[in-house]
Amino acid sequence: MCGIIGIIASQGNIVDELYRGLKLLEYRGYDSAGMAVVRDGELLIIKDKGMIEEIHRRYNFLSLEGSVGIAHTRWATHGAPDKVNAHPHTDCTETIAVVHNGIIENYLELKEELMKSGHVFRSRTDTEVVPHLIEEYMRSGLPFKDAFIKAVRRLRGAYAIAAISANSPDKIMCARAESPLVLGIGNGRGYCSSDIPSLVAFTDSVLPLGEGEYAVITPDSVSIRRISDDSPVRRRFKKVSMSVEEAKKEGYPHYMLKEIHEQPYTIKYALELQRNYLDLMSSFIDRASRLFFVAAGTSYHAGMVGSYVFSKLARVVGFPVIASEFVSHYGESVSVDDAVLAISQSGETRDVLWAVEYAKARGATVLAIVNVLASTLTRIARVYLHQQSGPEIGVAATKTYTGQLASLYLLALTLARNRGKLGQDELDHFLQELYRTPGVVREVLGQVEEDTKRVAKLLKDARYVIFLGRGVNTATAHEGRLKLMEISYIPSLSYPAGENKHGPISLVEKGVPVVALVQDDETKKYMLSNIHEVRTRGAKTIVISSSGDEEVSEVADILIEVPRVDPLFTPITYVVPLQLIAYYTAVLRGLDPDKPRNLAKSVTVI
Ligand code: F6R
Numbered sequence: 001m002c003g004i005i006g007i008i009a010s011q012g013n014i015v016d017e018l019y020r021g022l023k024l025l026e027y028r029g030y031d032s033a034g035m036a037v038v039r040d041g042e043l044l045i046i047k048d049k050g051m052i053e054e055i056h057r058r059y060n061f062l063s064l065e066g067s068v069g070i071a072h073t074r075w076a077t078h079g080a081p082d083k084v085n086a087h088p089h090t091d092c093t094e095t096i097a098v099v100h101n102g103i104i105e106n107y108l109e110l111k112e113e114l115m116k117s118g119h120v121f122r123s124r125t126d127t128e129v130v131p132h133l134i135e136e137y138m139r140s141g142l143p144f145k146d147a148f149i150k151a152v153r154r155l156r157g158a159y160a161i162a163a164i165s166a167n168s169p170d171k172i173m174c175a176r177a178e179s180p181l182v183l184g185i186g187n188g189r190g191y192c193s194s195d196i197p198s199l200v201a202f203t204d205s206v207l208p209l210g211e212g213e214y215a216v217i218t219p220d221s222v223s224i225r226r227i228s229d230d231s232p233v234r235r236r237f238k239k240v241s242m243s244v245e246e247a248k249k250e251g252y253p254h255y256m257l258k259e260i261h262e263q264p265y266t267i268k269y270a271l272e273l274q275r276n277y278l279d280l281m282s283s284f285i286d287r288a289s290r291l292f293f294v295a296a297g298t299s300y301h302a303g304m305v306g307s308y309v310f311s312k313l314a315r316v317v318g319f320p321v322i323a324s325e326f327v328s329h330y331g332e333s334v335s336v337d338d339a340v341l342a343i344s345q346s347g348e349t350r351d352v353l354w355a356v357e358y359a360k361a362r363g364a365t366v367l368a369i370v371n372v373l374a375s376t377l378t379r380i381a382r383v384y385l386h387q388q389s390g391p392e393i394g395v396a397a398t399k400t401y402t403g404q405l406a407s408l409y410l411l412a413l414t415l416a417r418n419r420g421k422l423g424q425d426e427l428d429h430f431l432q433e434l435y436r437t438p439g440v441v442r443e444v445l446g447q448v449e450e451d452t453k454r455v456a457k458l459l460k461d462a463r464y465v466i467f468l469g470r471g472v473n474t475a476t477a478h479e480g481r482l483k484l485m486e487i488s489y490i491p492s493l494s495y496p497a498g499e500n501k502h503g504p505i506s507l508v509e510k511g512v513p514v515v516a517l518v519q520d521d522e523t524k525k526y527m528l529s530n531i532h533e534v535r536t537r538g539a540k541t542i543v544i545s546s547s548g549d550e551e552v553s554e555v556a557d558i559l560i561e562v563p564r565v566d567p568l569f570t571p572i573t574y575v576v577p578l579q580l581i582a583y584y585t586a587v588l589r590g591l592d593p594d595k596p597r598n599l600a601k602s603v604t605v606i
Contacts, residue, residue, distance in 0.1 A: 002087070002101040003028035005164040005193040006070040006172040006179075007202075010219040014069055014189065017202055019052075019061045022071040024198035026052055027248065027391055028101075029075025031333035031373055032086035036097035037066030038169040043097055046074075047086040067219075068169050070162045075390055079336030080124070081373055088366060089128040091135035092120055095166040096144070098134070100127040101194055102179035103131075103272055105157035107535050130161060144168040148175075152227055153312050159267075160209075162192050167490040175214035178265070183207045183215055183222050185237060190217035196240060197247035205237040213471075232422025250572055256394035256487070256593045260579050264442040266399040267572065269388040270406035271435060278414040281383045284365050286419060288339035289319035294326050294355045296517040296603070298397040298482060302369075302404035303343050304475035305571045309408065312472075312568060313422065313430065314415035326355035343408075344368070345392065346602040347375025369407050371400050386410065394594045395601050396487050398579050401479065402441070405572050409434050433566040438571075439571050444562045448577045451560045456584035458558070459490065459513055466507065466539070467494035468516040468530060470523035476571045477517055480578030487586040488592045497530035510538030515581070518545040518552050518572050521567040531555040542581075544574050 003025025007014040018035060026033075033055055044066065046059045055061070072087035088097040104110075107126035110133065115121065119132040130151060137147035144165040152161065153436035158178035164171075174181060174192045184191035186203030192215070193199050199206055207222070209215055213233055215224045224233040240247070252258035285291055291310070292365060293303030303320040310316040318341070321329060326340075334340075340359040344352045347370040356366045360380060368381035371389050378384050389403035413430055416422045422430070429513025459465055465484060469477030474496045481494035495504055497516070508514070516536045518527045532555060535541050546564040553559050560577050562570075586593040 001028045001075050003073045003193070003194045003198070004070065004099040004101050004117070004160060004162055005198055005215065006099070006164070006174065007189055007191050008068040008172050008217055009189045011067055013065050014063045014067055014218050015062055017189075018069045019056070020201060021198040022047050022073055023052055025073050025194055026202065027393065027522050028194060029073050029391065031074055031081035031519050032083070033071070033073040034086045034088050035064060035069060036088040037064050037069035038166050039066040041062075041166055041169070043090065043095055045088060045164045046092070047083065047084045047088065050063055050087060065548070068164055068172065070099045070164055070172065075373070084138065085123045085125050087123065087127060089123060089131050091131040091536065093135060096131045096134050096163060098127060098130045098161060098163045098297040100130060101536055102158035102177075103269065104129065104155050104159060105272070106155070110154060124577065130155070130163070134163060145171065145173060148173040149227065151229070152214060158233060160194060166352055167283065170218060172217040173214065174217065176209045177212055177227075181209040183209055183217065185220070185222055188219055190219050190222060192217055195248070195250065198415055200240055200242060200247050204241065206240050207237045210235070231406060248524060254394065254583070254594050255593070256396055256398060256583055259392055259394050259399045260576065260583065261445055262390070263402050263576065264438045264445070266389040266403050267406045268438040268442060269439070270403040271410060272449060273407060273410055277383060277385055278411055279418065281367050281385065281411060282415040282418050284367060284383060285316060285339050285341070285415060288365060289337040290339070291316060292330065292338065292340045293318050293343060293354060294323050294340050295319040295320075296323045296349050296351050296485050298479060299343040299345060299404060300402050300477040301479040301482070302401060302408060303341075304478070305405055305472060306341070306343070306408040306412070308410045308472045308475075309568060310415065313412045313418055315421050316419075318416060323349065323351035323355045327358050331358060332365045333554060334359050334362045339365040340364050340366050342368045342377055343404055344380065345371045345376055345404070347372045348602045349378035350603060353377065353380070368374055369404055371403065392601070395596055395599050396483055396582070396593065402572050402575065406437065407432070409569065425570075430566065430568070433569050434567055437569055437572045440563050440565050441576055444573055444576045448560055448562065448580065451558065452580035453584050455560070455581045456588050457559055458540060458542070459484070459488075459581065459585045460588040462490055462513050464507070464512070465490055465492045466512060466514045466534070467492060468497040468500070468503070468514060468527070469494070470497050470527050471519070471521060472568060472571055473517040473519055473574060474579065476574050477515070479575055480582070483579055483582035484585060486599060487596045488589050488591060489597075490585070497527055500530050500533055505533065505549065508534045508537045508539050512539050513542060514539040515542045515544070515578070517570075518543060518549070519567040519570040519574070520546055528552070528555060533567050544577055546570065557573065
């Protein structure tokens with residue numbers, strides 16, 4: 001996720017507004033930033049790595065001057081967070097500047113084509129193809145506007161783009177597919193931006209650009225058309241009256257709910273991991289004699305799922321280990337033959353860093369899955385995968401958990417293919433199912449909201465809650481328990497359901513809520529009998545299962561059905577209702593789910 005903004009005025013200097021707007025977008029990414037303005041027919045650019053404020057101290061954005069400009073704050077996806085990869089990107093003549101949020105899927109083929117026509121690329125980003133494409137069409141005689149539209153029609157993937165040209169300083173061109181873009185107008189200025197909050201500081205007249213649309217922005221007008229056929233779109237500007245803080249949540253009452261709803265996109269982004277890094281990591285794992293998944297909290301649960309799927313798909317045994325336990329549990333035996341796959345959203349969790357520094361010192365290969373690029377973990381790891389979930393503001397991990405899972409599944413399938421452990425049909429089937437998960441999560445979000453609110457009513461006054469899972473969803477039960485406990489403060493217990501009769505069933509009495517996860521695999525019949533066990537002892541059973549399973553509906557007091565995927569991938573789809581249950585329970589208890597007491601987003605102490 002990145003933030004983009006563009007401002008055009010009929011006269012005067014827009015740089016101060018551009019700078020203030022950019023700062024409001026910083027939550028969307030902060031590893032590099034930049035700004036381009038047109039002055040006297042020339043494009044002027046300041047960009048570098050680092051946070052906006054640092055770059056400003058280094059170069060002073062306000063030293064620029066112009067009445068049309070664009071700016072960007074970056075959360076790196078393609079290419080490291082450094083100066084050349086920072087936006088805006090320009091064409092060969094350095095007269096066209098582009099900022100972009102999203103991922104252009106076909107950039108490699110476009111880049112190859114443009115290089116053959118003589119274009120020289122400076123960065124490793126997907127974005128840089130856009131100014132070169134516009135330049136290419138302008139070379140053939142098209143004006144900036146038409147060249148922009150023609151270029152955008154060639155793009156596949158997700159994008160919100162704004163472009164300016166030193167030769168046409170009377171307009172900003174912008175377009176969107178999947179990534180958000182909002183337009184604004186007022187005070188003799190036209191605006192575009194990734195979100196409403198960065199605009200409400202300047203104007204109260206805003207209008208979201210629709211999917212597959214482009215706009216020509218001038219100081220006093222905005223004209224919108226469809227990218228595909230150029231047909232005009234008529235949509236009125238709306239008056240917004242909200243504070244910047246309210247607007248940042250994009251209409252959701254809390255960041256946590258917003259982030260839960262972002263998952264169809266963030267899972268998709270994680271599935272765009274680059275093949276060469278997956279192959280590289282898979283070869284390190286294949287060569288290791290032992291594999292450890294090392295992580296804390298929610299990320300540890302992702303490691304547990306990883307352990308199941310690596311075994312099932314790639315026949316690789318990996319031990320999930322709580323990071324703070326790693327050194328005392330395995331320290332003496334760690335050697336050069338081992339691989340440690342650290343999973344950490346922040347890449348700064350002290351326990352994780354302690355474990356990997358220790359393992360590295362003993363010669364083990366350190367690998368990582370992270371969300372924050374340029375974090376300490378990325379510097380320690382020999383290879384890391386960037387899950388691309390964007391910044392997570394809610395303290396409780398939600399979208400970053402499913403992003404970790406998607407990355408692990410992709411790695412497991414790469415490993416299975418490279419080790420020759422799956423036949424072509426099996427591989428195709430699993431890949432197809434994995435790539436269906438973003439769409440299925442979208443359906444889940446559309447279907448389960450009311451059911452989860454009903455469950456929250458049941459849980460809100462519970463003394464304690466029990467979560468049961470088996471097989472690949474044992475970790476999902478743990479994750480559901482952690483989410484509920486950390487934001488609603490209801491004591492909760494989770495365990496593999498097979499453990500029931502070895503102790504915990506003594507806690508079951510009339511009315512105790514038991515949340516059980518049932519996937520349609522070899523564990524199902526055992527899970528059903530575990531649910532019977534607790535139900536006959538008076539438990540209220542809340543069962544999450546795949547749609548159309550009659551046996552399950554017989555044992556459920558409340559049944560939450562989610563659309564089917566291969567049972568192996570249900571950890572991605574089943575955790576979504578659990579996140580919503582935790583969220584709504586906290587809200588019903590009058591708590592702020594974004595800021596649970598005593599917790600911090602990044603735990604940098606031991
Ligand atoms: C729970 C949660 C924490 C983190 C844990 C590890 O919702 O967010 O349990 O998962 O502190 O953090 P990272 O992944 O940054 O290492």
